[in-house]
Amino acid sequence: MHTILDTVVIGGGAMGSAAAWALSRRGRHVTLVEQFGPGHRIGASHGTTRNLNPGYHRPEYVAMLAEGLALWDELEQDSGEKLLTRTGIVNHGPEPMLPDVAAALTQAGNRAEFLRPAEAAERWGGIRFDQQVLHMPDGGQLNPEAALPAFQRLAVARGADIRHHTKVVDFEVMDDGVRLGFETAAGTEVVTAAQVVVTAGGWTEKLLGAAGNAKLRVPKLTVTQEQPAHFRITDGQAVWPGFNHYPGTGGDYQGWYSPVYGMHTPGEGIKAGWHGVGPVVDPDRRSFQPEPKQLAALQDYARTWLPGVDPDSFEAISCTYTTTPDEDFILDRIGPVVIGAGFSGHGFKFTPVVGRILADLATGTRPAPEIFRASR
Incomplete structure (x- = not known):
């Protein structure tokens, strides 16, 4: 069965969790997918301080x-x-x-x-x-270890669907949305999302590169x-x-x-x-x-x-x-893809604001400040 979704957030770290929270507060139907389990220590959002x-x-x-x-x-x-x-x-x-x-x-x-x-x-x-x-x-x-579950609990209470151990293995930008392939312990699933919010941290370039869409270029991420x-x-x-x-x-x-x-x-x-x-x-x-x-x-x-x-x-x-080369964040929308990346070691303090900005971009409310544009 091919599932049609509204907004998929890829990456359940700090920024993805905040985006799901902010979008759910606006009544949007949000699906957050995270390739690892809750509280994992493989990325950038673990620890207590x-x-x-x-x-x-x-x-x-x-x-x-x-x-x-x-x-x-x-x-x-x-x-x-x-x-x-x-x-x-x-x-x-x-x-x-x-x-x-x-x-x-x-x-x-x-x-x-x-x-x-x-x-x-x-x-x-x-x-x-x-x-x-x-x-x-x-x-x-x-405290990240308290903040991430808090964002996610509040998002779920407003109807968000949080899926851990769900890896995106296919990412194709189309005229009317984004086609995604998910890999889970139960097998694979193909969905189409009206829009996608990419908050994949260190995996951002791998994910956007796999999309094979030249328009999704962002500043170099190290x-x-x-x-x-x-x-x-x-x-x-x-x-x-x-x-x-x-x-x-x-x-x-x-x-x-x-x-x-x-x-x-x-x-x-x-x-x-x-x-x-x-x-x-x-x-x-x-x-x-x-x-x-x-x-x-x-x-x-x-x-x-x-x-x-x-x-x-x-x-x-x-x-x-x-x-990023200038240590400014990437907060932008390119077609049906919203990108939140490059937080350069100083982003966590801004997590709920980044969630709000990503929700603005996903809903077309207002653009992010110019310094965060992917095309800078």
């Missing part, structure tokens, strides 16, 4: 931050789940854009204040600070295996904000690969990692093992800049980034 870092100055992102904070609050109320812990975020180091960030956030009504490094060290003794320190009290940590670690806390009295540390010159920065992000993950330690510089991988052929030189450099970072942890006592983590 992601920083909600408000440190943006471009107007598109600042506007999305304000909307996102409101939507996260609404999602917490509707789901009954605690999703955001407001520890504040501290960005520090010789980053020339921090004054612009502070000005943009203040103008938008978000709190941002510069502190002296000595004052910051007194408040957050587990971190060594240098040069300028920007404190953003509205930031904190989000999939990397990122390798943060949880370090054991040694200072039990320390208070930990989320943090981002930008490199400068001098001996303390030798061997750095990128800026460093970090946060407290309750029960696991202090998470810290390089940003977007892990080895390029095929998402279907990952080792899940850390690259030794980058891991050693991360330990050296912790030894120098995180006096509240033991740099030799840690647990390595593995996840993926799917990054």
Whole structure:
């Protein structure tokens, strides 16, 4: 039997789950298909902590931050789940854009204040600070492992169909929709969808390439295996904000690969990692093992800049980034295909806003901001 569906969302990670939630709130008939099982750790949406870092100055992102904070609050109320812990975020180091960030956030009504490094060290003794320190009290940590099921439960309550262990093996764009082939444990199924929302993370290029449609070109997506670690806390009295540390010159920065992000993950330690510089991988052929030189450099970072942890006592983590050349997202519609991709390691905080934008694109309500166009 050939099934006719309204809207199929391909990929049940953060953005696909949020798209299903947003579309179901508008009364659309949504089918979300995910090739792996619930709570899998193969992509980018697992773990219990992601920083909600408000440190943006471009107007598109600042506007999305304000909307996102409101939507996260609404999602917490509707789901009954605690999703955001407001520890504040501290960005520090010789980053020339921090004054612009502070000005943009203040103008938008978000709190941002510069502190002296000595004052910051007194408040957050587990971190060594240098040069300028920007404190953003509205930031904190989000919990993906609670958020994804919440999006999906709320979508199902409004009629969405969530199908795990359902892999898309055929993708053909036609004049009147998209023909899809699904592979499940029970066999194969062919459906036609009036429209498709692709939120496939590291599998996006594979999926769009399989469609064989030149019009579905997007900016180059690079999939990397990122390798943060949880370090054991040694200072039990320390208070930990989320943090981002930008490199400068001098001996303390030798061997750095990128800026460093970090946060407290309750029960696991202090998470810290390089940003977007892990080895390029095929998402279907990952080792899940850390690259030794980058891991050693991360330990050296912790030894120098995180006096509240033991740099030799840690647990390595593995996840993926799917990054565009400019690190701006892809949020666009090409014919019957809506694409949400390239979140470049900084997208999770915007998840419910991305869901809203993808729903706008799928329903023809309004386009996404120009910076997210696939044709840029």
